Amino acid sequence: MSETVSQKEWRTAITSNQDGKILIRGYNLDSLIGNKSYAEVCFLLLKGELPNQNEAKMLDAIFVSCIDAGIAAPSSVAARTVFSGGNSLNAAVAAGVLTLGDAHGGAIEKAAKMFQDYLKGKDGLKESEIKDMAANIVDDALKNKKRLAGYGHKLHTVDPRTKRLLEVAEDLNFGGDFIKLAVYIADEFKVKKPEQKLPLNVDGCIAAIISDMGFDYRLGKGFFIIARSAGLVGQVFEEWMREKPFRRLAANLHEYDGVPERELKKQ
Numbered sequence: 001m002s003e004t005v006s007q008k009e010w011r012t013a014i015t016s017n018q019d020g021k022i023l024i025r026g027y028n029l030d031s032l033i034g035n036k037s038y039a040e041v042c043f044l045l046l047k048g049e050l051p052n053q054n055e056a057k058m059l060d061a062i063f064v065s066c067i068d069a070g071i072a073a074p075s076s077v078a079a080r081t082v083f084s085g086g087n088s089l090n091a092a093v094a095a096g097v098l099t100l101g102d103a104h105g106g107a108i109e110k111a112a113k114m115f116q117d118y119l120k121g122k123d124g125l126k127e128s129e130i131k132d133m134a135a136n137i138v139d140d141a142l143k144n145k146k147r148l149a150g151y152g153h154k155l156h157t158v159d160p161r162t163k164r165l166l167e168v169a170e171d172l173n174f175g176g177d178f179i180k181l182a183v184y185i186a187d188e189f190k191v192k193k194p195e196q197k198l199p200l201n202v203d204g205c206i207a208a209i210i211s212d213m214g215f216d217y218r219l220g221k222g223f224f225i226i227a228r229s230a231g232l233v234g235q236v237f238e239e240w241m242r243e244k245p246f247r248r249l250a251a252n253l254h255e256y257d258g259v260p261e262r263e264l265k266k267q
């Protein structure tokens with residue numbers, strides 16, 4: 001039996017913390033501090049190697065694109081409400097993170113899975129083959145009434161973050177098949193369901209870019225959590241500084257539409 005096989009139950013290949021030294025993927029944290037950005041060390045942590053310059057800029061742009069989207073997003077409402085109920089900053093931020101599901105941030109994971117499933121093992125596709133693939137995906141979604149993760153938006157008919165991220169991706173030479181497929185799907189929606197605006201949203205765009213960067217789709221929601229946690233800390237701190245505890249919805253924002261008052265019959 002090999003002497004090197006670990007018998008310990010808790011194992012990690014990410015960070016070692018021994019003899020006063022913290023090594024992340026083998027790099028001494030002391031040497032990373034002050035020399036590498038937060039995005040670069042996130043890349044190292046998640047992928048095992050340091051990014052090149054373009055990868056580092058791209059990941060940083062992704063984080064910036066979803067850092068916050070205002071007080072009305074479900075995660076901000078939840079975080080501020082939990083704080084308002086008298087809980088701590090960490091409980092409130094965690095509540096915000098708990099809202100991140102298929103419709104909010106979590107669409108990155110589903111969209112990246114779709115792009116990666118379709119393009120798995122298909123290197124060297126012609127442009128026309130990717131367009132055909134996009135057409136088939138949209139036909140199938142419309143026929144079977146499927147919602148494609150990464151498309152559509154409550155507010156935007158063109159998601160401004162997508163537009164900018166795609167420009168940055170192009171400048172940094174990310175323009176692989178995942179990004180092409182993501183954009184062609186949106187083009188197909190424009191033609192086949194023009195009345196319903198279904199743009200490539202920021203989640204879908206991030207999903208395509210992280211796929212192009214070689215990240216596993218299961219990390220999808222993780223990128224959103226890393227970025228949005230900063231926004232949620234800001235939202236909760238503002239709630240703390242500005243608002244009184246125990247917020248209630250204003251009367252004009254809610255109504256009761258159940259049965260009217262009724263008598264309890266004596267038995």
Ligand SMILES: CC(C)(COP(=O)(O)OP(=O)(O)OC[C@H]1O[C@@H](n2cnc3c(N)ncnc32)[C@H](O)[C@@H]1OP(=O)(O)O)[C@@H](O)C(=O)NCCC(=O)NCCS
Pocket residue numbers: 102103104105107141145146147148149150151152153154196198201202203204
């Ligand atoms: C973001 C989202 C919740 C916005 O929804 P909305 O604008 O309120 O749209 P609705 O839920 O009212 O749907 C309206 C129609 O568009 C269709 N539709 C909406 N999003 C769709 C999508 N992603 N793919 C296919 N069809 C979609 C609905 O099926 C519905 O069709 P119908 O009128 O034929 O029944 C929705 O587009 C969605 O679920 N997208 C996928 C998840 C996602 O990417 N979330 C990240 C958001 S940044």
